[in-house]
Amino acid sequence: MTAKPDRIRLMVVDDNDLLCGSLERWFERNPSIEFLGYVTDGPSAANEIVRLQPDIVLLDVDIPGRSGLEILKTIVAKRRDTKVVMLSGHLKREYIQRSLDLGAQGYILKDIRIPELAELITKAAAGEQVLCPASQAALRGVDESVILASP
Numbered sequence: 309m310t311a312k313p314d315r316i317r318l319m320v321v322d323d324n325d326l327l328c329g330s331l332e333r334w335f336e337r338n339p340s341i342e343f344l345g346y347v348t349d350g351p352s353a354a355n356e357i358v359r360l361q362p363d364i365v366l367l368d369v370d371i372p373g374r375s376g377l378e379i380l381k382t383i384v385a386k387r388r389d390t391k392v393v394m395l396s397g398h399l400k401r402e403y404i405q406r407s408l409d410l411g412a413q414g415y416i417l418k419d420i421r422i423p424e425l426a427e428l429i430t431k432a433a434a435g436e437q438v439l440c441p442a443s444q445a446a447l448r449g450v451d452e453s454v455i456l457a458s459p
Contacts, residue, residue, distance in 0.1 A: 315339070316433045319362035320346040321353045321379060322395065323372050327418070331366070334422045341429065350374025354382040362390055363433050364413075366425075369396040369403055377410060384411035393432050395425075399455060401446045404439075414438030 318341050320328050328346040335343040344360045347353045350373035357365055365383060369376040376394065383392050391413040396403065404415045413432045416425065417440050428438040439447070445455045 315342040316429060317342050317344055317361070317363045318366070318429060319344045319357060319360055319364070320366045320395075321348075321350075321357075321371060321376070322346065322366070322368040323348045323370070324368075331422070335426070338426060341426065348372075350376075350379060353379050354386065357383055357390060358386055361387065364429050365390055365392045366395040366429075367392050367412075369394060369398055369407070377406060380407065380410050380412055391432050391435075393429065393438060399442055399446055399452050401449070401452075404443050404446055408437075415443045416440045417442050 318335060320331055322328055325348060328348065332343050332346065335341045344362050347356050350371040353371065353374065367376050367379060371379060380392050383390055393414040393416060394407045394412050395416050395418055397418045399417060407415050414428065414437055416428060416438065420440055432438045442455050446452065
């Protein structure tokens with residue numbers, strides 16, 4: 309009999325309660341991911357991440373009270389085993405590159421479908437860098453207006 313693989317421990321840091329609630333409901337039904345919870349404000353995010361010790365954090369760039377990039381720096385410094393994937397509405401090359409430079413495992417736009425997000429979370433947990441197609445294009449220098457106009 310083979311042992312059941314450990315579930316990926318996931319936490320979300322985003323100020324959008326509706327998004328967090330939707331992710332929670334979806335991931336609670338996913339047998340390979342354990343949804344630990346979410347935080348909607350910047351000041352308490354790092355403390356909760358240290359306390360809950362997730363494998364993966366989905367982190368928004370825009371968090372009230374503290375920048376997502378500042379939270380990223382803190383996570384990288386305090387929780388080396390936690391991988392951070394930025395989940396953002398911003399498709400700015402500088403945000404993507406800065407996130408990666410600071411230690412993010414990836415950068416995904418919020419328009420992604422949740423099943424695709426689950427696949428990327430699994431890849432990030434395995435140590436792969438994860439970028440949605442739009443983020444990849446932005447890093448190649450494609451103009452944001454061209455990327456967003458594409459179907």
